[in-house]
Amino acid sequence: MANNLTRFDPGTPLSRMDPFRNFDSLFNAFDLMRPLRAFDSEHIRMDVSETDQAFVVRADMPGVKKDDVKVSIDGNEVTISADVTGEQEHKQGSSMWRERFHGQQYRSFTLPQSVDDENATATCRDGVLELTLPKKPGGGAKRLTVQ
Template sequence: MPKDKNLINKLMGTQTITEDDDAELGAISDEAEEKDQAPTASSEDWLSEYEGQLTIDMFQTKDNVIIKSTIAGVRPEDIDVTIANDMVTIRGERKRDFEASSEDYFYQECYWGSFSRSVVLPVDVDIEQVSADLKDGILTVILPKAAKAKAKKVKVGTRV
């Protein structure tokens, strides 16, 4: 029970914190600060191995499945849209058009490098009619829904 009383005293500030306690709190604080820091130019090595994940909106109309994504700073020829089976994949690369040393940065939050996103299509699409365009930094992929197979009623007969 003395330990509980000791803890209560520490929390209430009625007991002096020892050097060991202070060192432990300092280590916890340092670890929290390290985890809270955003990547900087000095951490570019691990960023070059990382492939960014593209954010998308995917919705449907009566006739189409539509995918929209913000892809600012990327040229259309640097974007690849592939459809295989029931999956659509969008790949690209945002290329840096400037040089800056890590010491020159105040903030470095933009992602530069390869990115991709693959999603399963919720319905069958007509891959021959798919279109994609990039306007004002917004990629729009239009995937026309496949014509549904017409139902045919089969009459059941009897055998003699």
């Protein structure tokens, strides 16, 4: 005897009666939409490591010129943004099309300690942005004794 019971999941699109549940998948099927997805902030992939003196951030920014990258530091909040412009040409048999796009990539994050912005450095080489963000002296958390 086969078991035809299905567990009810209130998070499924059918149970929410979401009339637009397949609308996004329509656009995902077209390769023409790929350049527009490149502007999503998720595309700035990065690694953050910590030493005793500083935070080191390595962010992948392929195809971005160093003059188009902007980094701002406000206390312990760091923001990376870049203007992205590109052109792609596709040829398939006798068909050809060209795509041009312009937009901005953006990523903002908070570090556990304030940054000494006067001594912070940024370099961009081979599509990798590297930030060295020295910790501000005495910027660590203070623990109070409850009396």
